[in-house]
Amino acid sequence: MKIFEAAAPGGTVLDPRRVQHRTVSVLSAAQLLSGVGSGASLSVGSLLAVQLSGSNAWAGSVTTAVTLAAAVAALPLAGLAGRRGRRAALVTGQLAAMAGSLLIILATVTGAFPVLLLGAALLGLGTAANLQARFAAVDLADTGHRGRSLAIVVWSVTIGAVAGPNLIRPGAVVGEALGLPALAGPFVFSTAGLALAALLLVVGLRPDPLLLAARIRAAGAVPAAKGTTGVRRRHALRNGLRAVGASPRARLALLAIVAAHGCMVAVMSMTPLHLQLLSEGSMAGMPAGHAYAASTDVLVLIGFTISLHIAGMFALSPVMGWLTDKAGRRPVIILGHGLILLAVCVAGFGQQQPVLVTAGLVLLGLGWSAATIAASTLLAESVGAEDRVLVQGVADTLMGVAGAVGAGFSGVVISGVGYQGLNLAAAALAAAVLAVAVHAMVRSRSTSQAAAQAG
Known part of the structure; x- marks a missing residue:
């Protein structure tokens, strides 16, 4: 594929290939950090739901709230990306998930089951953002490397997501040190991971890959595909x-x-x-x-x-x-x-x-x-x-x-x-x-x- 250069808004000449390499690296690191949050919710969510609701019938409620919120947020986040770029959509999802993690900690302290469900729903926005990240990995990729770019970003969630459930015992120690219930501890780690992921995306996902791809198509460097910008x-x-x-x-x-x-x-x-x-x-x-x-x-x-x-x-x-x-x-x-x-x-x-x-x-x-x-x-x-x-x-x-x-x-x-x-x-x-x-x-x-x- 022929490599084209594009001008950034400030006049700087950009090499899309180099921007793509940096984009995949930033997305992969952000997925790793945010994966800790999803791992924590998967491992202790059902236990918290039973504990706070008092019934085994509510065991799936946390996962339900996470996945339902992700479903509801998928199209709006895609629309936000189409209007303002991938960075705006991904950061919005990570910050919402961080707020959700804090609410789950609050729920374990107060014993408030509705607060737990609200926190889980906000975590779902992070899940929707993580799903969208795999598409952000191919905005600037050439045809021969789209699959590889997507696979790297999907794979990168492994480390954080696998580490998340194994933070139950360390989380309990941290929770007790902070005066929190044991099951709240893993969400201390997830809050920190989501905050770092959001910061990394704000700083590192520049220029925005979707907006840069649109500028390249507008300049005629790459044939435009109807309907693919949003x-x-x-x-x-x-x-x-x-x-x-x-x-x-x-x-x-x-x-x-x-x-x-x-x-x-x-x-x-x-x-x-x-x-x-x-x-x-x-x-x-x-x-x-x-x-x-x-x-x-x-x-x-x-x-x-x-x-x-x-x-x-x-x-x-x-x-x-x-x-x-x-x-x-x-x-x-x-x-x-x-x-x-x-x-x-x-x-x-x-x-x-x-x-x-x-x-x-x-x-x-x-x-x-x-x-x-x-x-x-x-x-x-x-x-x-x-x-x-x-x-x-x-x-x-x-x-x-x-x-x-x-x-x-x-x-x-x-x-x-x-x-x-x-x-x-x-x-x-x-x-x-x-x-x-x-x-x-x-x-x-x-x-x-x-x-x-x-x-």
Whole structure:
């Protein structure tokens, strides 16, 4: 690709290639820092919800609030990016999440369950911003490096997100030193991480990649693509769904993304509570000292399990991207939902064994990674350039809705039919999508073979 130079507003000549390199570095570092916040909410959110509400039925409420808020915020943040650039949208999300983390600390101190839910909802704005960051990574990327740039930013969240759940014990120490409840401690770390992420984006994301890309197109250096500079504000969701509905490949991609996310969030959000209940059953009749030691150990187990799950989600994302390019989009979607089906069977039927539950969560993360990366690639390729940004925003919105529904119903499901029943429900959904994807691949190959024979 030919390299063009662009002039900044102050007259400075900019090399888009160098700006792109710096942009990916800044986004990756910000994702790492903000990942601590998401890791903390995943690991202790359900425990705080049960503690403050007094009912296991509310266990999924924190994850529901986070994911629902992310869904609601996806299109508005995309619109803000289109009007004022990526930096404004990403910083807004990080600052909102920081405020949410502070509210969760306040909720643990006061015992106010509504404040906990409000804080979780603000954390959801940070989640929406983190999803948008992967698109910011490709605003200035040339065609041959878009996948790599996106994968680096997605992968970078691994370190912070994996570290977050393992901060339960250190967080408890810090919380007690500050006079806070033990479960508030991890959110002290997440508040600091989100503040640093926002500061890094304010200082480092200059020039703004989306605005610079628009200036380059306006100057004629890169052919403009209609509709790719922002999101149409009126009827955005309806227009996006219409664009998806016009393409069978886009419909399959969106179904795969939404179902994978719903299954993952539903099972993941209830696993900390299940492990805690499992440990309480095994601690019955223990002397007080032994019971306290066991309760401390289960917090470590919860953090370790969620960390491995998040590692499964993000650590191998470059590998999943490579497989998507080499093996094809549909085969990797099938692989992803096959792994999800295997994961929930292992976790559900092995519910009495923490090792099997952990193994199931790792497989669940890997399945989510394969399905999401392959389906996102297929989705982008299956709609016109004029609809691509809009459809990506709609996909993020529906991912959030699926996560919110999964988390919301998971608490009710686990109260009624238990952890195994929850996993079996997820298995049914994964199996249905798997059947649809296999049918689509077989039909596509039959059509290609018939066309080849006719030719």
